[in-house]
Amino acid sequence: MCNGLTDVDVVFYLTRKSLEMESFNVHFDADAPKVALPQGVMAPVNSLNTMFHAPAFWGLALPVSVSPMASDVIRGYWAQRILWEIGGQLVVYPPTVHRTDNVHAHPFDDEKDIHVNVGRLINFLMGWRSTKPTLFERILDLSYAMAEEGFRWEKDLHFMVAWLQDLVVVGYRQPRLMSLEIDLPRAAIGHGDKHEFVPKKLPSVHLGVEEIGEVSTEIGNLIKWRKHFGDVELILHCTGPMDRTPLEWRLLYGRIFRAVVILS
Template structure:
């Protein structure tokens, strides 16, 4: 990341008020040894492999520890940082070479692929024996988790909201109310929003806090290294005419990128949670749905419903609803 996003180093800010996030079973995320707290029940997971490269020993450890945590009813939890790190100078290229296995071979079996050597087993056995010798009480195994679900959960719709993470209260909140009132049933909201802006202001910071505290969403993702549309008014005016010149070309392609990413997010959530959505809705975070179509529900799986507003000389590109199959073409065009 440091090699491919050099301009982002030192610019990304994390929310100090973010509540801790616990990963559910069958969800992996790497973690390292820095600013990490291990509770007594997981002391067995403090072991660090010694036959791997130094750069990846804690990452490999994080994967098998997470898997064993599921068996004792444990969770990996990410919270806000409690330290400030002053990094020493070192070679990013050397780091990348030492971490090659992680980037290219993580899907393979750790032991059979030779990511660590057989003597690691002897050392680990010695570690467990040491824990026994000092009176450590190992946790009990709970009932095993199952990755299968007996039946598919049918839901009415998923809503992909893309754009800038600024006007959620002024634009998205009333739009969500309109959708909910016209399309009855279970609706899940996926916010995939850019928190980037050329000029940072106090109003911008306030708006970001609003969206981080917004609770009516199933998944919220904020990313900070792409400027979506720098022409959006600072006062969150929800109807504006952007300059359709060359400067608008790149933001437009970035909007398309956001649509595809949000669609993939919904499909991943469907698979993971064993859910099937009847419809997918695309909405913009900075646009209010004023002219509601007679019915939001498409007549068939090949129908795309769009409102007659915000056309800019063509079809509305800020709101659409259709079946998952037809919206796949819309979102991934």
């Protein structure tokens, strides 16, 4: 994962902004535990801050039949399915990099392959099975099956043959195949197998509002925000005739906020 502009699709990018030139600056909890996805569970993975261990080097290849903006995500689903053949897993770590948003959205057509076909692709990958004796043969078997299913994988089938040949030439050793866990009976999840993660509280925030006509509408939001933020300080800007004393304001709003600062 990464902070700042984390990887989001163009639909999310264009519909979650209040201003057109506003930049994304998302921050994840750096203390969050690592999460390993079991076989049978998939998540979108792109090429941003993603590391491939040596047994998964075959997954570095990017599809050439789809848009460059969608190729890494499509590759992510394909690679996750092949990982299961060698007992591998996708693991999500807390962020270690920061990516700056340059406020430039890509056209929707560049990501159309993700939005249109990804559901069908995941269902296909979940049901795909192969009896080929080696990993590389199963990779080619899956590539051929995807082309047969109409996933525009014809060019990638030839590309994958050349890619695997190159890996063999440089001395890459194929990982050993393992039994698929998703085809084995699963034990029931007990109470001791569950783990609850409580995110740490974020730093305190300041909200500036005017007393006339705004505080009453903002209090509802602040009560909800207190569940997600640590200490909240109210900065009360008083304008016009004052019908209350500062002490009354402190007693009223002090029940909700950690501190009340009055400006006039």
